Amino acid sequence: MTESTKYLLSEDRMPKAWYNLAADLPGPVPPPVHPGTGQPMGPEDLAPLFPMGVLEQEASTERWIDIPEPVRDVYRLWRPSPLVRARRLEAALDTPAKIFFKYEGVSPAGSHKPNSAVAQAFYNKQEGVKRLVTETGAGQWGSSLAFAGNLFGLTVEVYMVRISFNQKPYRRALMETYGATCIPSPSPNTAAGRAILETNPDSNGSLGIAISEAVELAASRDDTKYALGSVLNHVCLHQTVIGEEAMLQMEIADADPDIVIGCVGGGSNFAGLAFPYMREKMNGKAVRCIGVEPTSCPTLTKGPMAYDFGDTGKLTPLMKMHTLGSNFMPPGTHAGGLRYHGMAPMVSQAMEHGLMEARAYQQTECFAAAVQFAREEGIVPAPESSHAIKAVIDEALRCKAEGKAETILFNLSGHGHFDMQAYMDYFAGKMTDTPFDDAALQASLETLPKVAV
């Protein structure tokens, strides 16, 4: 009898609640603090930017938070996502390890991002918001919010870093297909944008500038809110639907992971798969959780734990997290979603409490792993997800060397259909690895805000 490749879950078994790791961590997740006063900031302080439904989740220590039925109803368009056994990759590696992956690329926008975008759109709609404004770099979050906002009748405006706006027209076209407006940042629509354009009309923009524009617009209009696609507690919370589903599917597969792997940028796709397993780890289960980041932006492997701004523009509250300093400018790489100076405070806490480990890889070795994966399993991974795959292959080869039949589960967070330029550069030998600039990191860390908390 042939063994199964995919482990599907029927819609009626889709999780009914998100899991909140904050309920089980050995210590509290430090709250955001005001950069001027050093005072903790609560939901009311952030109310101009986010709806209360989201802010309550941000501060919650409840273990389970119900997924509203309208959100589950949209999830049904692609969820439960498949759990797949990578049998061909196992055979190619000649490893005794079992390799499973949770495939989030089946979502309409092609990644895990809609899991939170749909929830955020729902809470905004429920509180009478008419318009969502956000920023996007590579475009994954922008297209996810465009998709989600449209379903709830919200106007969505995405400020896209100008250089990406020009280089990634297909991502922009996807946002427009979902009915959103995509504006190159810096733009003349905001004071922040106009200030940049006055001195540099040809500015390529940056994620920091785009955040400033989006936040300015959200704060200035009553009917408008802001939405963020990673880092914050509520985003990690929404992504846990991935891990809760995976647990049910691994049960169907009659397997249990010894190792859980995800790539980390802001931290949310890793959190989504790994937090439920960290709960089991705290309950005594032997499981290693590994976050994989790029060598060029080694937040967990080289960044200290500190209070820092969430943005390069230094407009946000301070968050306690692993950080390279908000001044740190990672070199341009193809995994745009992993080029973030900070890390989700909850993931940072998980690191502090020994619930996870972290490692870093260069991008060319990640692309080599992604190509091997595509040739065995068919799916062309997003550049971000390729980091997880590189770690999976290394662990599977270790299992081979040690003769251990361990079970590995990873999050294939998205497909690479909108990132084929990166593959072209890789095949053309144009992709390079930059040695890490330790001096730049030290200089950046010296500018960390000095706040007594």
Added chain:
Amino acid sequence: MTESTKYLLSEDRMPKAWYNLAADLPGPVPPPVHPGTGQPMGPEDLAPLFPMGVLEQEASTERWIDIPEPVRDVYRLWRPSPLVRARRLEAALDTPAKIFFKYEGVSPAGSHKPNSAVAQAFYNKQEGVKRLVTETGAGQWGSSLAFAGNLFGLTVEVYMVRISFNQKPYRRALMETYGATCIPSPSPNTAAGRAILETNPDSNGSLGIAISEAVELAASRDDTKYALGSVLNHVCLHQTVIGEEAMLQMEIADADPDIVIGCVGGGSNFAGLAFPYMREKMNGKAVRCIGVEPTSCPTLTKGPMAYDFGDTGKLTPLMKMHTLGSNFMPPGTHAGGLRYHGMAPMVSQAMEHGLMEARAYQQTECFAAAVQFAREEGIVPAPESSHAIKAVIDEALRCKAEGKAETILFNLSGHGHFDMQAYMDYFAGKMTDTPFDDAALQASLETLPKVAV
């Protein structure tokens, strides 16, 4: 209780046999004939180009043909594909009709094409072939054969029409990711290519030239065969896994289609979904099968039934089919996969026997339908599939006008991730509809080969 959105089928229920409509048609499917002699051609005549496993299927009148286990094993990477109820589209149209779609875009290459590519790669491998050569226009077939060939250890060379090679670098990158070589056609690798390049070094190429190059290479080397992605009987056969799965899933959904819809270019995705339902129609079931083509290339709605060449280069055997004449040059549209002058002989026979109907739409109305679909259901359709969607919406609106709760099933044959330029042109108002040139059609039909058969 919430009703289901997706109807999944477990892998152990994946069909074990393809369905061959030739077994049930009221008359025989006319064989291909030699253009010089007018004599029927059998498997042995085509053996230089195709493996015998495939040629036996081409001429078979067996009702069921077993799907080899290694083919089913590759199918498991994405099959059974989901059957989805388009509840949001139904609500947006305010129609009493139930709309279901079979989603073939979940395959690694993003369309239904791998259903046949995997089978063809298997039979070639089994007969000791080392290398497959094919042509591709938009790139769907080329990337599917690249994927399939790699899994069976075959070298794959794809001759891609030069203008597409230059305009669609991402499709080319996908083929290279799967390990295939993609060569712009005309190329200096063949006599056919060199002849063109001598007179026109900057030739944009054409599908006809690319076919000539691929066929020349396959015929000239013992270890090399050719592979075709649509039109032929064996390709339609392989695609019937779509319809056989859909039948099982519609049963799970407790629904039965009154109307089955697919877009038609060469005819294979429509055949794949509709042929099993035509069998039921011949057994007395009331079901309408509708093939939808572009107004710019109206093979079924304006082309007569005649013996004609399969290619513009007039190199292939003659096939009896609906045709616009192999000299007919449809205007450039974004649904490249539907720009074919002929039609699968089996689909043409189904038309002759009254088993199906056909209709044609302009591309802008199809893109409007595709955008509406994407905003309700999330999935961005391939330009080809948008033709099916336009017909579905029209039928659903007819049901509304007539107050009839009919059940509509269509084939969403692929996603549009590699076709976003078409959406950009649509949003920019750059997409136009060309009035059909009846005079050009008449001129083309006058050059149909005069063969007494």
